[in-house]
Amino acid sequence: MANSISSRGATTDSNGVREYKAPESVTHSSAIDYRAAAGFLRSRAAIVSSDIVDLHNQATEGDLRTRAALKTRMGVKSLLNELAVERGMAWADIAKLAGVSVSAVRKWRTGGDASPEKRGQLALLAGFLDLLEESLIEDPAQWLEVPLSLPDGYSVRPVELYALGHLIPVLEIAGLRREPADVLDEVLPEWRSSRKSNYEVFTANDGILAFRERENS
Template sequence: MTSETRQAASSPTSPVETLVQLPDPSTTSASQLDIVEETGFLRAQGRFIADDSTDLHRRALFTSWQRRTSERGKLAPAALLDEIADLGFGWRDVARMIGVSVPAIQKWRRAGGVTGENRRRLASFLALCDEITNRYGIQEIASWFEMPISSLAPVTPIDLYAESKSMLILEHAWNHGGDSEDILDAYDPDWRERFRSDFEVYLDDDRQMSIRPKEA
């Protein structure tokens, strides 16, 4: 094997170079420039299609959620609250997500008096639970709402809902945590600094999750 052959064999080749022979600046031809322009166009088009499909998916999720909300809104407020309780949610968490006090919810359960807006909020929350459970097969949804969406920050779906980030909850359920950092970025661009810790979670020798100080 010659030195030139050995050098070519050892040089790393990117996937793009494998598909398209990149032009040598000293010998660039018009046809090679056309290839570069075409691949650039295809990459831009791919990004556009990805963005467009993501937007379409989000709109479809929102439309389905709103349709379920209208159906759930046919139930009496007491029935909505009973179903929410049956799912295992604590009234403190429900009150926080709906945007009212715990005594207000207790009053609704005893004597009614729910405004139309609050009735829709209850229906909307229950409809979101329906959407997540039926579409993504998530069981025991109350405990799922309490579970942090990532090990990187203590942000839960309860936090997202309480701050009107409901679509991020649907994306989290859809991605099964695959894009948790993107969701955290959308929730709070400064989350890394906000939740910065001097400790880290790791898997110890006994295959148990433990906490230790981060190395300097």
């Protein structure tokens, strides 16, 4: 005898044994819908967040260009005075970030003129330090020399990233918008293998932090 419907969601065979067939759960179906909607919203939020980051970075680049353009109105000696005397940058760092030798900077200090390109580099650096200060970096020149907060054993300074042309990522770190390690993974992918330091920081007997060579280096 064929199975017959004995109650909603159940069938009865010829021996009178019920075979239960669970109806589709409205709650389960709704949960699937909610998860799908939540997943879509998360995807959209990630896209919007990425767009906002890109927009902010574009605005920062525009701000930096504007500041640099205004700084180019200054003479080379005035720019050097702002960078070295007012900001406290080392002459060697100024030369490195401007892409010239220390002797070239020395000539500029004594009245020698710089090319428009190099003058622009000095102006860009001066504008960049202004933006760092607005990110609540009290001493921008010194901060550029301080190693970033990375896992123990790694040493990368912001000035190195600047020299490689990664100005906006440095500003992202300074503004606490991104973690240094995340930035380095993006702009310097090999840093975990190439930037491991042979030195470590330790507390000396007098309580002062000092450097020493790692035992396994």
